[in-house]
Amino acid sequence: VGNDDAIRETVERYLTTFTAGDRDGWLALFADDATLEDPVGSDPHRGREAIAGFWDASRQATGNITLRMVQGPNVTAAQCAFAMEAHAQIGDATMIVPTIDVMTFDADARITSQRAFWNPADVRPA
Amino acid sequence: VGNDDAIRETVERYLTTFTAGDRDGWLALFADDATLEDPVGSDPHRGREAIAGFWDASRQATGNITLRMVQGPNVTAAQCAFAMEAHAQIGDATMIVPTIDVMTFDADARITSQRAFWNPADVRPA
Numbered sequence: 001v002g003n004d005d006a007i008r009e010t011v012e013r014y015l016t017t018f019t020a021g022d023r024d025g026w027l028a029l030f031a032d033d034a035t036l037e038d039p040v041g042s043d044p045h046r047g048r049e050a051i052a053g054f055w056d057a058s059r060q061a062t063g064n065i066t067l068r069m070v071q072g073p074n075v076t077a078a079q080c081a082f083a084m085e086a087h088a089q090i091g092d093a094t095m096i097v098p099t100i101d102v103m104t105f106d107a108d109a110r111i112t113s114q115r116a117f118w119n120p121a122d123v124r125p126a
Numbered sequence: 127v128g129n130d131d132a133i134r135e136t137v138e139r140y141l142t143t144f145t146a147g148d149r150d151g152w153l154a155l156f157a158d159d160a161t162l163e164d165p166v167g168s169d170p171h172r173g174r175e176a177i178a179g180f181w182d183a184s185r186q187a188t189g190n191i192t193l194r195m196v197q198g199p200n201v202t203a204a205q206c207a208f209a210m211e212a213h214a215q216i217g218d219a220t221m222i223v224p225t226i227d228v229m230t231f232d233a234d235a236r237i238t239s240q241r242a243f244w245n246p247a248d249v250r251p252a
Contacts, residue, residue: 004245004247026152029150039202040202040203040205041202041203041204041205069211070196070197071196071197071224071226072209072224072226072243073210074224074225074226074243074244074245075243075245076165076166076167076243076244076245077165077166077167078167079166079167079243080243081207081209081226081228081243082195082226083196083197083198083207083226085140087203087231096132097198098197098198098200100197100198100200100207100208100209100228102207102228102243117198117200117201117202117205117206118200118229119130119200119202121130121203122200
């Protein structure tokens, strides 16, 4: 159970930095060799530089994105899952993307892998 | 995207059969060599017989258990995740266990693996 609270803190900061557009603060939450697979089934981005590229592409595709926690994080065995809604501003519209993130962590509660479960068919207007 | 709907149907039946106490109906949703890791971090149960043993142990530990969907299933690449609440009757009390299940499926939309993210620290009375 050692660093469950540190993991919860990382997830909290994951949502707040992403929502605030704090690129550096968000990237600092990942281990150097972390992987990010978003959506699950796509080729994972490996390493912080590739993950930074994912951030930049996401921000070009949409305006502000607000992440709202729905359930969790459910932390167990240095891993966790949490359900959230991504509220993405696209032009004048806001679209809600129901998303579940699954993460693993190192001993310093940095993210070693992130996998995001979401499906375009579930996206709906706010 | 082929069998996304079949996977959603399997998840729906997973919740309804589990809630109804329909042991055989629930077990039929798994592939023969499926694994079940509940909670994540524990030794996985391998094969339908071992998974039946998990069912029996769960039912001995508690009375009725009602599974209520919170978000999902978010289906992608023949995998899915969903957030639910397990409402477990223990004596006169009902305890709520916030849980996120992550599953993989075969071509027939049978469950090939289940991993359940929950933490005793998050359990609360109803």
